Every structure is written in C-alpha cells, then in structure tokens.
Amino acid sequence: MAKAFGFVDYGGPETQEFLDRPVLEPGPGRLGIAVRAAGVNPVDWKIRRGLLGRNRELPAVFGQEAAGVVERIGPGVTGFTPGDEVFGVAATGAFAAQTLLRADMSAVKPRGIGFAEAATLPVAAATADDGVRDVGVGSGETLLILGIAGGVGSAAAQIARSRGIRVLGTASDANRGHVESLGAVQVRYGDGVAERIRAAAPDGVDGILDLVGGEALRAAAATLADRSKLVSTADPDTATELGGRYITRSTTPATLAALADLVAAGELDPHITGRYPLAHAAEAMALVESGHARGKLILEIG
Structure with missing residues (x-):
C-alpha cells in the first residue's frame, strides 16, 4: 500500500483525509514512479x-503534477527507463508516495534542478508558457497578468520578460516586492483597478x-483594445463574453524539457x-485555497 492524501466526497476541506491505496501498475502510456515532490495548485x-x-x-487523490523516480514502465512507452528521474502530469493523483504519470506529458529531469523545482513545471509553468504564447503579444508590447x-503568474511574468515583453500584474500591495522581483510592475487590484492600469500603461x-x-x-x-488578445485560465465564460477565450493547452515532453532547461540555466x-x-498537505491546500499563496507551494515526499 502507498500513503496518499485525497478526498472522499465533493465539498470543503472536511472531505479531505489520508488514504492507503494499492501500488498502481502502469497501463499503456503510463510511468509508475516513486514520488519525490508534488505541486499544489488551485485546481486541486x-x-x-x-x-x-x-x-x-471517489475517494480521489489530489495533485496534478509530480517529480520522482521511474519504477515501472507501461506498455508502449519509450524514451524512459527504470531509475530515470522524471517529472510530469499525474494520471492518478500526485499527493502520494507512488503514482502514475502520463508519459506523453512527462520528461527526464535535468541534473541541474531538484525534484521540488521540477514538480512546479508540468501544471503551473506549463500553463504560464501556454498562456503567454496564446495571448500572442510580442517584444516591446505590454502584457497584463x-x-x-501566484505560481502561474510568477512563471508567466518571467517567461514574458525573457521574450522582451513589458509586464504589468495585479496583486496586493503586500506582494509588491515579489512582483517587482519578477521584473514586472505591480498594479493594486480592487476598486479603481482600470484607472491604475491606465496610469501604468497610458496607451x-x-x-x-487572466x-x-x-x-x-x-x-x-x-x-x-483588441479583445482577441484576452486569454483566461480561470473564467472561460466571462472571457468569451468579453471577446476573449479560454487558454489553449499544448503541453508536450519537449515543452517540459525546455522549461526545465530554463530553470537549470x-x-x-x-x-x-x-x-x-x-503529513502537512492539508496546510498547503488551505493556503492555496485562501487565495493568498505567493509563488509556488510544494509537497516533498519520500
């Protein structure tokens, strides 16, 4: 059996509990890994x-992204061998001592980064990369995040800045220092935000x-002005109503490897x-659910 953290019914934190589940055998397209780190995300x-x-x-195990060591390889999977240090999108919940990854959304971890850093990439950083690409702004233009x-926003700001894009971002005044460390301009959210955005970007x-x-x-x-340049990860209905769209996801092993190389560099x-x-997964979940988490939270396992 493998220790895991999940939920037994739909609802609030009261439905969460620790679980014991059998060690999972990887089917086609899956990698069985011993988990070393897992990312905590709002989607959880x-x-x-x-x-x-x-x-x-139900019960279901939390966690969409993980890093660890390959133990078993499912039928038809190529490019991985037992003992490889890998990271990717979890097919069966990442808040666990052992899980399965989707081989088509996984990559070998470079030696230059740790398991914790790798576990931030498959969902948060990959979403950020997709989002910046999907919005379609270029060097010299201004992107508002x-x-x-948070984890996605922090990564998106850095990715955009690396492409010569000027970045503004809404955040509380308490997070101003963090936003500026990303090379972005902080705009306080709340009533009057449009006026503050225009003050920072008069054109x-x-x-x-979003x-x-x-x-x-x-x-x-x-x-x-051009609502086709509005992309949301959080509210597809409102984005569509305003003339924008929901994010288009395109995570591949090559995408993940490129992000890991950026971290290593x-x-x-x-x-x-x-x-x-x-053992403290509930605390991490509570902080992310509060909406006040800064940067990225990680579970370290094993």
Whole structure:
C-alpha cells in the first residue's frame, strides 16, 4: 500500500483525509514512479469542490503534477527507463508516495534542478508558457497578468520578460516586492483597478492573461483594445463574453524539457515559497485555497 492524501466526497476541506491505496501498475502510456515532490495548485481544491465536474471515482487523490523516480514502465512507452528521474502530469493523483504519470506529458529531469523545482513545471509553468504564447503579444508590447503573484503568474511574468515583453500584474500591495522581483510592475487590484492600469500603461495594454476571472477581469478588459488578445485560465465564460477565450493547452515532453532547461540555466525561478511534508498537505491546500499563496507551494515526499 502507498500513503496518499485525497478526498472522499465533493465539498470543503472536511472531505479531505489520508488514504492507503494499492501500488498502481502502469497501463499503456503510463510511468509508475516513486514520488519525490508534488505541486499544489488551485485546481486541486476546485476539483474537490466539484467546480470542474463530479464524475471522478471517489475517494480521489489530489495533485496534478509530480517529480520522482521511474519504477515501472507501461506498455508502449519509450524514451524512459527504470531509475530515470522524471517529472510530469499525474494520471492518478500526485499527493502520494507512488503514482502514475502520463508519459506523453512527462520528461527526464535535468541534473541541474531538484525534484521540488521540477514538480512546479508540468501544471503551473506549463500553463504560464501556454498562456503567454496564446495571448500572442510580442517584444516591446505590454502584457497584463491578472493575479500575478501566484505560481502561474510568477512563471508567466518571467517567461514574458525573457521574450522582451513589458509586464504589468495585479496583486496586493503586500506582494509588491515579489512582483517587482519578477521584473514586472505591480498594479493594486480592487476598486479603481482600470484607472491604475491606465496610469501604468497610458496607451492601454496589448494583451491580458487572466488567472482570476469575475469582476476583476471585466474591469481590466476595459484597458484592452483588441479583445482577441484576452486569454483566461480561470473564467472561460466571462472571457468569451468579453471577446476573449479560454487558454489553449499544448503541453508536450519537449515543452517540459525546455522549461526545465530554463530553470537549470537560472532564467526561470519557480519561486517556491513553501515546502511541506505529505503529513502537512492539508496546510498547503488551505493556503492555496485562501487565495493568498505567493509563488509556488510544494509537497516533498519520500
């Protein structure tokens, strides 16, 4: 049996508990790994609350991204061998001592980065990379990131800056130093945000990457002339209503390898601000669910 942390019903934190599940055998297209680190993301609590559907077999294990050591290889999988240090998208929940990765969304970890850093890449950094590409702004243009202080926003700011894009980001004043460390300009969110965005970008912004949704997105959209340059990870309905769209995902092993190389070269800092053992997974979940997590939170396992 392998220790795991998941939920037994849809709802709030009261549905979470530790689980014992059998060691999973990898089927076609899967890698069986001993987990060393797992990323904590907002999508985890959204799944638990049933906001992304209620069709999962329960109990279910949290976690969408993991890094670890290959133990078993499923039929048809090539490019990996037992003992490889890898990272990728989890097929069966990452908050566990052992899990399965999707081989088509996994890559071998470079020696230059640790398991914790690698575990930030398959969801958060890959989403950021897809988002910046999908918005379609170029060097010399201005990108506004709504909710810049979290894991996806922090990565998106760095990726955009590496491509010569000027970055603005909405965040609380408490996160101003963090936003500036990303090479971005902080804009305080809340009432009057559109006016503050215009003050920072008098000619308007050239694209918006939305990680928040709702009224914050509606207010910020007024500063964007070309609504086709509005992409959301958080609120597809509002984005579509405003003339934008939901993010297009394109995670591949090559994408993940390129992101890992950026980390190894010191060009992308995952900004890990919290490391928790599996026994304290609920604390990490609570902080992310509060909406006040800065940077990226990681579970270190094994």
